Amino acid sequence: MNQINQTDKTDQKTILVAVTDIFFYTKVRDALMSKGHKIERARTQQDIAEKALATAPSAFILNMNDERLDAFQALETLKANVSMKAMPILAFANHEEVDTFNRAKALGVTKIVSRNEFSSRLKDLVEEVMLSVEC
Numbered sequence: 001m002n003q004i005n006q007t008d009k010t011d012q013k014t015i016l017v018a019v020t021d022i023f024f025y026t027k028v029r030d031a032l033m034s035k036g037h038k039i040e041r042a043r044t045q046q047d048i049a050e051k052a053l054a055t056a057p058s059a060f061i062l063n064m065n066d067e068r069l070d071a072f073q074a075l076e077t078l079k080a081n082v083s084m085k086a087m088p089i090l091a092f093a094n095h096e097e098v099d100t101f102n103r104a105k106a107l108g109v110t111k112i113v114s115r116n117e118f119s120s121r122l123k124d125l126v127e128e129v130m131l132s133v134e135c
Contacts, residue, residue, distance in 0.1 A: 013058035015126065016051055018042040020068045028061065031122045048074045052084055059130050064093035064100050064112070075107040088129040092118035 015037050019025045029039045040055050042048045048069070052060065060078065064071040071091070078084045088110040093100045095114035104112045110129045118125065 012036055012038045013130070014038045014040055014055045015059045015061060016040050016042055016048070016055065016057040017061045018048055018066065018069055018071075018074060019061065019063045020066050021063070024063075027119070028122065032126060035123055035126070037126070042069075045069055045073065049077050049081075052078060052087075053081070056083075057087065059126060060087055060089045061126070062089060062091045062109075064091050064104055065097070065115075072103065072107065075104065075109065079108045088132060090118075090125055090129045 013036075015032055017025065017028055017032075017039055019028055019041075020043055025041060029041075032039055037058075040051050040057060042051050051057075062071050062074060063069070075089070078087065078089070085108070089108065091104050091109045091112040092115050093104070093112060095116070101112050110132055111125065113121075113125060
């Protein structure tokens with residue numbers, strides 16, 4: 001029985017989440033933890049790079065419309081680091097912001113979706129982006 005619990009802990013994948021809205025972050029955290037993921041929250045611009053290096057996350061979730069973080073700068077910082085170039089990134093933005101979608105894709109986001117789709121399909125979207133890199 002202890003072997004199973006130890007295996008579960010070592011197989012647990014860390015996901016770095018850059019969502020500063022506490023209510024939305026709580027929804028994301030609860031959904032991902034129910035799937036067995038470990039969550040690391042980035043609250044500031046500096047947190048993103050520091051926590052990404054410290055935790056070597058399996059995926060990164062980013063709110064492209066977060067007013068407290070510069071999402072584009074975060075993407076540039078992560079993609080500039082060789083060890084993080086292949087990390088899958090799931091981003092979400094307001095559906096009307098076509099330029100944001102296009103720029104995020106150009107900066108290497110694995111998948112970007114509308115906020116509504118993100119909310120309704122969070123667990124599936126995370127698994128999808130993580131699998132896209134493992135294949």
